[in-house]
Amino acid sequence: MIAFLRGAFTYKSPALVHIDVGGVGYELQISLNTYSRIEQLESGVLLTYLHIREDAHVLYGFFDKAEKDLFIQLLSVSGVGATTARMMLSSMKPEEITRAILQGNAKQLESIKGIGKKSAERIILELRDKLGKSREETINFSSLTSNTLEQDALNALITLGIARPAAENAIKKVMSDGAGSDKIEDIIKKALKII
Template structure:
Protein backbone atom coordinates (compact mmCIF):
# COMPACT_ATOMS: atom_id res chain seq x y z
CA UNK A 1 0.00 0.00 0.00
CA UNK A 2 1.49 3.34 -1.07
CA UNK A 3 0.76 6.09 1.46
CA UNK A 4 3.52 8.61 0.84
CA UNK A 5 5.79 9.70 -2.02
CA UNK A 6 8.94 11.79 -1.75
CA UNK A 7 10.89 12.49 -4.90
CA UNK A 8 11.42 14.79 -7.89
CA UNK A 9 8.53 16.43 -9.68
CA UNK A 10 8.82 15.31 -13.31
CA UNK A 11 5.71 17.05 -14.64
CA UNK A 12 2.48 18.65 -13.52
CA UNK A 13 -0.74 19.80 -15.11
CA UNK A 14 -4.26 20.38 -13.79
CA UNK A 15 -5.40 17.32 -11.82
CA UNK A 16 -2.23 15.32 -12.51
CA UNK A 17 1.43 15.13 -11.52
CA UNK A 18 4.28 12.68 -12.04
CA UNK A 19 6.73 12.15 -9.18
CA UNK A 20 9.97 10.22 -9.72
CA UNK A 21 11.02 8.07 -6.76
CA UNK A 22 13.93 5.65 -7.06
CA UNK A 23 13.91 5.84 -10.85
CA UNK A 24 10.17 5.10 -11.11
CA UNK A 25 7.64 7.72 -12.19
CA UNK A 26 4.36 7.62 -10.29
CA UNK A 27 1.31 9.24 -11.87
CA UNK A 28 -0.78 10.93 -9.19
CA UNK A 29 -4.21 12.52 -9.51
CA UNK A 30 -4.43 15.74 -7.51
CA UNK A 31 -6.93 18.55 -6.81
CA UNK A 32 -6.42 21.86 -8.60
CA UNK A 33 -5.54 23.38 -5.24
CA UNK A 34 -2.53 21.06 -5.08
CA UNK A 35 -1.53 21.79 -8.68
CA UNK A 36 -1.34 25.50 -7.86
CA UNK A 37 0.94 24.89 -4.85
CA UNK A 38 3.39 22.42 -6.37
CA UNK A 39 7.02 23.54 -6.74
CA UNK A 40 8.73 23.95 -10.10
CA UNK A 41 9.28 20.89 -12.25
CA UNK A 42 12.57 19.31 -11.20
CA UNK A 43 12.15 20.28 -7.56
CA UNK A 44 11.71 17.91 -4.65
CA UNK A 45 8.12 17.26 -3.65
CA UNK A 46 6.27 15.27 -1.00
CA UNK A 47 2.73 13.95 -1.38
CA UNK A 48 0.49 12.04 1.00
CA UNK A 49 -1.15 9.29 -1.01
CA UNK A 50 -4.47 7.50 -1.09
CA UNK A 51 -4.16 4.36 -3.20
CA UNK A 52 -7.47 3.38 -4.76
CA UNK A 53 -7.64 -0.19 -6.05
CA UNK A 54 -10.23 -1.14 -8.67
CA UNK A 55 -10.70 -4.29 -10.71
CA UNK A 56 -9.13 -2.75 -13.80
CA UNK A 57 -6.82 -0.10 -12.37
CA UNK A 58 -4.82 1.18 -9.41
CA UNK A 59 -4.95 4.95 -9.01
CA UNK A 60 -2.98 7.23 -6.73
CA UNK A 61 -4.49 10.42 -5.31
CA UNK A 62 -2.08 12.92 -3.79
CA UNK A 63 -2.29 15.71 -1.21
CA UNK A 64 0.13 18.13 0.40
CA UNK A 65 -0.97 17.34 3.97
CA UNK A 66 -2.24 14.39 5.95
CA UNK A 67 -5.32 16.41 6.92
CA UNK A 68 -6.33 16.88 3.28
CA UNK A 69 -5.86 13.17 2.66
CA UNK A 70 -8.00 12.44 5.70
CA UNK A 71 -10.70 14.74 4.32
CA UNK A 72 -10.53 12.91 0.99
CA UNK A 73 -10.99 9.59 2.82
CA UNK A 74 -14.00 10.98 4.66
CA UNK A 75 -15.61 12.26 1.47
CA UNK A 76 -15.32 8.96 -0.38
CA UNK A 77 -16.77 7.14 2.64
CA UNK A 78 -20.13 8.70 1.71
CA UNK A 79 -22.21 6.24 -0.31
CA UNK A 80 -22.30 7.20 -3.97
CA UNK A 81 -19.35 9.62 -3.81
CA UNK A 82 -16.24 8.43 -5.65
CA UNK A 83 -12.62 9.59 -5.74
CA UNK A 84 -12.99 11.85 -8.77
CA UNK A 85 -15.93 13.66 -7.21
CA UNK A 86 -13.89 14.06 -4.03
CA UNK A 87 -11.04 15.55 -6.08
CA UNK A 88 -13.47 18.05 -7.62
CA UNK A 89 -14.77 19.02 -4.19
CA UNK A 90 -11.27 19.61 -2.82
CA UNK A 91 -10.39 21.57 -5.96
CA UNK A 92 -13.08 24.10 -5.12
CA UNK A 93 -13.09 24.07 -1.32
CA UNK A 94 -10.42 23.87 1.36
CA UNK A 95 -10.81 21.04 3.85
CA UNK A 96 -11.65 23.53 6.60
CA UNK A 97 -14.26 25.23 4.38
CA UNK A 98 -15.94 21.92 3.59
CA UNK A 99 -15.93 20.88 7.24
CA UNK A 100 -17.47 24.24 8.15
CA UNK A 101 -20.17 23.87 5.47
CA UNK A 102 -21.08 20.37 6.63
CA UNK A 103 -21.16 21.24 10.33
CA UNK A 104 -23.36 24.28 9.66
CA UNK A 105 -25.49 22.32 7.15
CA UNK A 106 -24.79 24.80 4.35
CA UNK A 107 -26.51 22.90 1.54
CA UNK A 108 -26.20 25.74 -0.92
CA UNK A 109 -22.43 26.00 -0.60
CA UNK A 110 -21.84 22.26 -0.89
CA UNK A 111 -24.21 21.75 -3.82
CA UNK A 112 -22.47 24.49 -5.84
CA UNK A 113 -19.52 22.14 -6.41
CA UNK A 114 -19.55 20.58 -9.87
CA UNK A 115 -21.00 17.08 -9.71
CA UNK A 116 -22.65 17.60 -6.32
CA UNK A 117 -26.41 17.99 -6.37
CA UNK A 118 -28.69 18.75 -3.47
CA UNK A 119 -29.33 15.08 -2.66
CA UNK A 120 -25.63 14.28 -2.50
CA UNK A 121 -25.00 17.37 -0.38
CA UNK A 122 -27.73 16.28 2.03
CA UNK A 123 -26.24 12.80 2.20
CA UNK A 124 -22.79 14.24 2.96
CA UNK A 125 -24.20 16.30 5.81
CA UNK A 126 -26.07 13.36 7.33
CA UNK A 127 -23.16 10.92 7.05
CA UNK A 128 -20.26 13.27 7.86
CA UNK A 129 -21.51 15.90 10.31
CA UNK A 130 -20.34 14.13 13.47
CA UNK A 131 -17.07 13.11 11.81
CA UNK A 132 -16.43 16.71 10.76
CA UNK A 133 -16.80 17.92 14.34
CA UNK A 134 -14.05 15.47 15.31
CA UNK A 135 -12.03 16.51 12.25
CA UNK A 136 -12.15 20.14 13.34
CA UNK A 137 -11.21 19.26 16.91
CA UNK A 138 -7.91 17.67 15.89
CA UNK A 139 -6.77 20.53 13.64
CA UNK A 140 -4.11 22.36 15.69
CA UNK A 141 -5.25 25.76 16.94
CA UNK A 142 -3.43 28.62 15.26
CA UNK A 143 -2.63 30.70 18.30
CA UNK A 144 -3.17 28.96 21.64
CA UNK A 145 -3.03 25.63 23.37
CA UNK A 146 -6.20 24.03 24.74
CA UNK A 147 -5.25 24.99 28.30
CA UNK A 148 -4.72 28.60 27.25
CA UNK A 149 -8.05 28.56 25.41
CA UNK A 150 -9.91 27.25 28.44
CA UNK A 151 -8.37 29.83 30.71
CA UNK A 152 -9.11 32.66 28.31
CA UNK A 153 -12.69 31.52 27.86
CA UNK A 154 -13.31 31.41 31.60
CA UNK A 155 -11.77 34.88 32.00
CA UNK A 156 -13.80 36.42 29.17
CA UNK A 157 -15.78 39.52 30.13
CA UNK A 158 -18.80 37.98 28.42
CA UNK A 159 -18.67 34.92 30.68
CA UNK A 160 -20.78 36.43 33.42
CA UNK A 161 -22.93 34.49 35.85
CA UNK A 162 -26.52 34.74 34.66
CA UNK A 163 -27.84 31.95 36.87
CA UNK A 164 -27.47 29.14 34.33
CA UNK A 165 -25.05 26.26 34.75
CA UNK A 166 -22.10 26.95 32.43
CA UNK A 167 -20.81 24.71 29.69
CA UNK A 168 -17.64 22.84 30.70
CA UNK A 169 -14.51 24.87 29.96
CA UNK A 170 -13.06 21.91 28.05
CA UNK A 171 -16.01 22.08 25.66
CA UNK A 172 -15.53 25.82 25.26
CA UNK A 173 -11.82 25.33 24.60
CA UNK A 174 -12.49 22.66 21.98
CA UNK A 175 -15.05 24.86 20.25
CA UNK A 176 -12.69 27.85 20.22
CA UNK A 177 -9.93 25.67 18.78
CA UNK A 178 -12.29 24.51 16.03
CA UNK A 179 -13.19 28.07 15.02
CA UNK A 180 -9.55 29.17 15.08
CA UNK A 181 -8.75 26.23 12.80
CA UNK A 182 -11.31 27.68 10.38
CA UNK A 183 -9.22 30.87 10.13
CA UNK A 184 -11.37 32.74 12.64
CA UNK A 185 -9.43 35.25 14.76
CA UNK A 186 -9.04 34.06 18.33
CA UNK A 187 -10.85 37.01 19.90
CA UNK A 188 -13.82 36.56 17.56
CA UNK A 189 -13.86 32.79 18.12
CA UNK A 190 -13.79 33.23 21.89
CA UNK A 191 -16.60 35.78 21.91
CA UNK A 192 -18.77 33.68 19.57
CA UNK A 193 -18.28 30.48 21.56
CA UNK A 194 -18.96 32.13 24.91
CA UNK A 195 -22.14 33.69 23.52
CA UNK A 196 -23.26 30.32 22.13
CA UNK A 197 -22.45 28.59 25.42
CA UNK A 198 -24.54 31.07 27.39
CA UNK A 199 -27.48 30.53 25.06
CA UNK A 200 -27.29 26.73 24.97
CA UNK A 201 -26.54 26.10 28.64
CA UNK A 202 -24.91 23.10 30.30
CA UNK A 203 -26.65 20.52 28.11
CA UNK A 204 -24.92 21.79 24.97
CA UNK A 205 -23.04 19.24 22.89
CA UNK A 206 -19.78 20.24 21.24
CA UNK A 207 -21.46 19.85 17.84
CA UNK A 208 -24.24 22.28 18.77
CA UNK A 209 -21.79 24.69 20.38
CA UNK A 210 -19.61 24.89 17.27
CA UNK A 211 -22.56 25.21 14.90
CA UNK A 212 -24.14 28.06 16.85
CA UNK A 213 -20.82 29.82 17.40
CA UNK A 214 -20.15 29.74 13.65
CA UNK A 215 -23.37 31.68 13.11
CA UNK A 216 -22.25 34.35 15.57
CA UNK A 217 -18.89 34.97 13.86
Protein backbone atom coordinates in the same frame (compact mmCIF):
# COMPACT_ATOMS: atom_id res chain seq x y z
CA MET B 1 0.43 0.45 1.09
CA ILE B 2 2.19 3.57 -0.17
CA ALA B 3 1.95 6.32 2.47
CA PHE B 4 3.87 9.06 0.64
CA LEU B 5 6.27 9.68 -2.22
CA ARG B 6 9.28 11.99 -2.14
CA GLY B 7 10.96 12.92 -5.39
CA ALA B 8 11.25 15.22 -8.37
CA PHE B 9 8.12 16.43 -10.12
CA THR B 10 8.84 15.57 -13.75
CA TYR B 11 5.40 16.53 -15.05
CA LYS B 12 2.67 18.69 -13.50
CA SER B 13 -0.82 19.57 -14.61
CA PRO B 14 -3.83 20.78 -12.59
CA ALA B 15 -5.11 17.18 -12.38
CA LEU B 16 -2.01 15.00 -12.65
CA VAL B 17 1.59 14.86 -11.51
CA HIS B 18 4.46 12.50 -12.33
CA ILE B 19 6.95 12.08 -9.52
CA ASP B 20 10.36 10.45 -10.00
CA VAL B 21 11.29 8.42 -6.93
CA GLY B 22 14.72 6.86 -7.36
CA GLY B 23 14.27 6.36 -11.08
CA VAL B 24 10.70 5.04 -10.86
CA GLY B 25 7.99 7.34 -12.15
CA TYR B 26 4.66 7.39 -10.32
CA GLU B 27 1.53 8.98 -11.76
CA LEU B 28 -0.69 10.62 -9.15
CA GLN B 29 -4.12 12.13 -9.59
CA ILE B 30 -4.22 15.44 -7.71
CA SER B 31 -6.69 18.19 -6.89
CA LEU B 32 -6.36 21.79 -7.99
CA ASN B 33 -5.66 22.58 -4.33
CA THR B 34 -2.55 20.35 -4.33
CA TYR B 35 -1.48 21.64 -7.74
CA SER B 36 -1.53 25.24 -6.52
CA ARG B 37 0.77 24.24 -3.64
CA ILE B 38 3.34 22.37 -5.80
CA GLU B 39 3.13 24.46 -8.97
CA GLN B 40 6.39 26.32 -8.25
CA LEU B 41 8.24 23.34 -6.72
CA GLU B 42 10.68 21.12 -8.59
CA SER B 43 10.51 18.35 -6.00
CA GLY B 44 8.71 17.52 -2.80
CA VAL B 45 6.63 15.06 -0.80
CA LEU B 46 3.07 14.05 -1.56
CA LEU B 47 0.92 11.94 0.74
CA THR B 48 -0.83 9.19 -1.20
CA TYR B 49 -3.98 7.14 -1.27
CA LEU B 50 -4.25 4.03 -3.45
CA HIS B 51 -7.80 3.63 -4.78
CA ILE B 52 -8.41 0.11 -6.04
CA ARG B 53 -11.17 -0.35 -8.57
CA GLU B 54 -12.21 -3.37 -10.56
CA ASP B 55 -10.50 -2.06 -13.68
CA ALA B 56 -7.62 0.03 -12.28
CA HIS B 57 -5.40 0.94 -9.35
CA VAL B 58 -5.29 4.73 -9.13
CA LEU B 59 -2.85 6.62 -6.92
CA TYR B 60 -4.02 9.98 -5.54
CA GLY B 61 -1.59 12.58 -4.20
CA PHE B 62 -2.14 15.23 -1.53
CA PHE B 63 0.01 18.12 -0.39
CA ASP B 64 -1.08 17.85 3.25
CA LYS B 65 -2.76 15.52 5.72
CA ALA B 66 -5.92 17.63 6.06
CA GLU B 67 -6.71 17.22 2.37
CA LYS B 68 -5.99 13.47 2.40
CA ASP B 69 -8.10 12.91 5.53
CA LEU B 70 -11.04 14.80 4.03
CA PHE B 71 -10.70 12.84 0.76
CA ILE B 72 -10.95 9.56 2.70
CA GLN B 73 -13.92 10.87 4.70
CA LEU B 74 -15.69 11.88 1.48
CA LEU B 75 -15.11 8.39 0.02
CA SER B 76 -16.94 6.91 3.02
CA VAL B 77 -20.17 8.66 1.93
CA SER B 78 -22.37 6.42 -0.21
CA GLY B 79 -22.58 7.76 -3.74
CA VAL B 80 -19.35 9.77 -3.51
CA GLY B 81 -16.52 8.26 -5.52
CA ALA B 82 -12.89 9.24 -5.88
CA THR B 83 -13.59 11.42 -8.92
CA THR B 84 -16.31 13.37 -7.08
CA ALA B 85 -14.14 13.73 -3.95
CA ARG B 86 -11.27 15.08 -6.07
CA MET B 87 -13.65 17.47 -7.85
CA MET B 88 -14.81 18.76 -4.46
CA LEU B 89 -11.21 19.32 -3.32
CA SER B 90 -10.47 21.08 -6.60
CA SER B 91 -13.45 23.39 -6.21
CA MET B 92 -13.00 24.35 -2.56
CA LYS B 93 -10.22 24.26 0.04
CA PRO B 94 -10.48 21.41 2.59
CA GLU B 95 -11.26 23.85 5.42
CA GLU B 96 -14.07 25.42 3.34
CA ILE B 97 -15.64 22.02 2.67
CA THR B 98 -15.34 21.09 6.35
CA ARG B 99 -16.92 24.38 7.41
CA ALA B 100 -19.79 23.93 4.92
CA ILE B 101 -20.45 20.41 6.25
CA LEU B 102 -20.29 21.47 9.91
CA GLN B 103 -22.63 24.42 9.26
CA GLY B 104 -25.01 22.29 7.20
CA ASN B 105 -24.54 24.59 4.21
CA ALA B 106 -25.90 22.34 1.43
CA LYS B 107 -26.12 25.28 -1.01
CA GLN B 108 -22.37 25.81 -0.87
CA LEU B 109 -21.72 22.11 -1.55
CA GLU B 110 -24.26 22.16 -4.41
CA SER B 111 -22.17 24.83 -6.12
CA ILE B 112 -19.57 22.12 -6.82
CA LYS B 113 -19.89 20.42 -10.22
CA GLY B 114 -21.40 16.95 -9.82
CA ILE B 115 -22.95 17.59 -6.40
CA GLY B 116 -26.73 17.84 -6.41
CA LYS B 117 -29.08 18.66 -3.56
CA LYS B 118 -29.44 15.03 -2.41
CA SER B 119 -25.69 14.38 -2.54
CA ALA B 120 -24.96 17.56 -0.58
CA GLU B 121 -27.51 16.62 2.08
CA ARG B 122 -26.14 13.06 2.30
CA ILE B 123 -22.55 14.35 2.70
CA ILE B 124 -23.67 16.68 5.50
CA LEU B 125 -25.73 13.96 7.19
CA GLU B 126 -22.98 11.33 7.08
CA LEU B 127 -19.95 13.53 7.84
CA ARG B 128 -21.14 16.29 10.18
CA ASP B 129 -20.65 14.26 13.38
CA LYS B 130 -17.37 12.67 12.24
CA LEU B 131 -15.83 15.99 11.22
CA GLY B 132 -17.16 17.68 14.35
CA LYS B 133 -15.43 15.12 16.59
CA SER B 134 -12.12 15.35 14.73
CA ARG B 135 -12.31 19.16 14.85
CA GLU B 136 -12.90 19.07 18.64
CA GLU B 137 -9.85 16.83 19.03
CA THR B 138 -7.78 19.25 16.95
CA ILE B 139 -8.89 22.18 19.10
CA ASN B 140 -8.28 20.27 22.34
CA PHE B 141 -4.80 19.21 21.30
CA SER B 142 -3.71 22.38 19.51
CA SER B 143 -1.47 23.39 22.41
CA LEU B 144 0.65 20.31 21.79
CA THR B 145 0.74 20.46 18.02
CA SER B 146 2.47 23.84 18.08
CA ASN B 147 5.51 22.22 19.68
CA THR B 148 7.03 19.56 17.42
CA LEU B 149 9.04 18.03 20.29
CA GLU B 150 5.85 17.46 22.27
CA GLN B 151 4.03 16.25 19.14
CA ASP B 152 6.82 13.74 18.41
CA ALA B 153 6.62 12.49 22.00
CA LEU B 154 2.84 12.15 21.66
CA ASN B 155 3.19 10.20 18.42
CA ALA B 156 5.76 7.90 20.04
CA LEU B 157 3.48 7.18 23.01
CA ILE B 158 0.55 6.43 20.72
CA THR B 159 2.77 4.12 18.66
CA LEU B 160 3.68 2.33 21.89
CA GLY B 161 -0.02 1.61 22.37
CA ILE B 162 -0.91 4.33 24.88
CA ALA B 163 -4.38 5.79 24.40
CA ARG B 164 -4.24 9.29 22.94
CA PRO B 165 -6.05 11.06 25.83
CA ALA B 166 -3.76 9.42 28.43
CA ALA B 167 -0.68 10.28 26.37
CA GLU B 168 -1.89 13.88 25.96
CA ASN B 169 -2.45 14.30 29.70
CA ALA B 170 0.91 12.77 30.60
CA ILE B 171 2.84 15.03 28.22
CA LYS B 172 0.95 18.12 29.41
CA LYS B 173 1.77 17.19 33.01
CA VAL B 174 5.46 16.62 32.21
CA MET B 175 5.69 19.97 30.44
CA SER B 176 3.70 21.93 33.05
CA ASP B 177 5.80 20.51 35.91
CA GLY B 178 8.79 22.10 34.27
CA ALA B 179 10.23 18.65 33.96
CA GLY B 180 10.39 18.95 30.19
CA SER B 181 13.66 18.57 28.40
CA ASP B 182 15.28 19.29 25.09
CA LYS B 183 15.38 15.54 24.49
CA ILE B 184 12.34 13.65 23.29
CA GLU B 185 13.55 10.53 25.09
CA ASP B 186 13.36 12.29 28.47
CA ILE B 187 9.83 13.53 27.81
CA ILE B 188 8.69 10.03 26.80
CA LYS B 189 10.31 8.38 29.84
CA LYS B 190 8.77 10.88 32.28
CA ALA B 191 5.37 10.58 30.59
CA LEU B 192 5.53 6.78 30.83
CA LYS B 193 6.11 7.03 34.59
CA ILE B 194 2.95 9.13 34.94
CA ILE B 195 0.71 6.86 32.86
